[in-house]
Amino acid sequence: MSSNLLHRGPALNGPHADGTSIESLYQQATACERCDLYRNATQVVFGDGAETASVVLVGEQPGDKEDISGRPFIGPAGAKLNACLEEAGIDRAQCYLTNAVKHFKFQERGKRRLHAKPNSGEIQRCAYWLSAELRLIKPKLVVAMGATALSSLLGRNVRVTRDRGKLFATPAGFPVLVTVHPSFLLRLPDPEEAAREQAKFVEDLKKALPFFRTSGEMADIRNS
Numbered sequence: 562m563s564s565n566l567l568h569r570g571p572a573l574n575g576p577h578a579d580g581t582s583i584e585s586l587y588q589q590a591t592a593c594e595r596c597d598l599y600r601n602a603t604q605v606v607f608g609d610g611a612e613t614a615s616v617v618l619v620g621e622q623p624g625d626k627e628d629i630s631g632r633p634f635i636g637p638a639g640a641k642l643n644a645c646l647e648e649a650g651i652d653r654a655q656c657y658l659t660n661a662v663k664h665f666k667f668q669e670r671g672k673r674r675l676h677a678k679p680n681s682g683e684i685q686r687c688a689y690w691l692s693a694e695l696r697l698i699k700p701k702l703v704v705a706m707g708a709t710a711l712s713s714l715l716g717r718n719v720r721v722t723r724d725r726g727k728l729f730a731t732p733a734g735f736p737v738l739v740t741v742h743p744s745f746l747l748r749l750p751d752p753e754e755a756a757r758e759q760a761k762f763v764e765d766l767k768k769a770l771p772f773f774r775t776s777g778e779m780a781d782i783r784n785s
Contacts (some may be wrong), residue, residue, distance in 0.1 A: 570713050571688035571713050571728070572695065573692065575688055576689055576723075577688075577690075578690055583697060584706070586693050593690070595689060596682065598665070598666050602665045602666075604664070606631055606660065606664070607633075608633065608660075608767055609657070611658075612657070614700060615702065615772055616651075616704065616769050616772055618700045620634065620660045620742055621662065621707050622679055623660060623662075623663070623665045624637075625674050625676075638743045641744075641746055641759075642743040645746075645763050646766060648763045649766035649769075655773060657700070660712075662687045662709065684713050695733065699735075702735060702737075703736070703771075705742060706740055707742030707745070708720075711739060715739075719739060721739060726738075726739065726768070738768055738769060743762070746759050758781035
């Protein structure tokens with residue numbers, strides 16, 4: 562693990578929401594006006610998965626389908642992630658999936674709503690919710706998928722292209738694994754390059770395998 566530096570991103574070093582459960586955080590977040598993204602989004606899209614999950618996967622923001630449904634990672638990028646998780650031997654149901662930004666930011670092109678990248682202010686304000694999710698779940702590992710998640714979790718000194726596949730220690734007590742967002746794989750026009758990059762993504766995901774709790778640990782959590 563790369564542990565020579567302790568990185569402090571917005572989600573690890575700043576104010577956070579108070580709640581006793583993910584559901585209570587979600588109910589608070591439905592009224593969130595911390596940035597202007599709520600004005601055009603259909604709804605807030607919070608995390609999905611068990612509060613006892615030992616591995617948390619963090620992406621960028623909801624897409625069009627997620628904005629409409631209210632659930633993360635159910636669009637094309639979610640389908641690609643599901644396939645890669647399965648190839649890596651990881652059960653999605655054992656993970657908690659969320660995004661650094663909880664509202665869909667987009668530009669309208671005719672009848673289509675095209676993804677627009679969140680800015681640093683939006684990432685920082687939404688870290689209020691991501692930080693609260695992580696404090697409740699207390700994961701053994703967080704997987705930062707893409708630059709927005711990485712910026713929220715570790716700040717600007719870590720880069721996806723340079724640090725992909727590395728584990729970074731954090732003052733929050735869990736390591737962060739750096740990798741690409743599954744949507745990156747969908748944007749690659751060359752099939753051979755896409756296959757190579759998907760294989761690398763699967764190898765990154767496999768690094769999460771040692772962090773999953775055993776059945777005995779899960780029983781202890783349920784009985785505590």
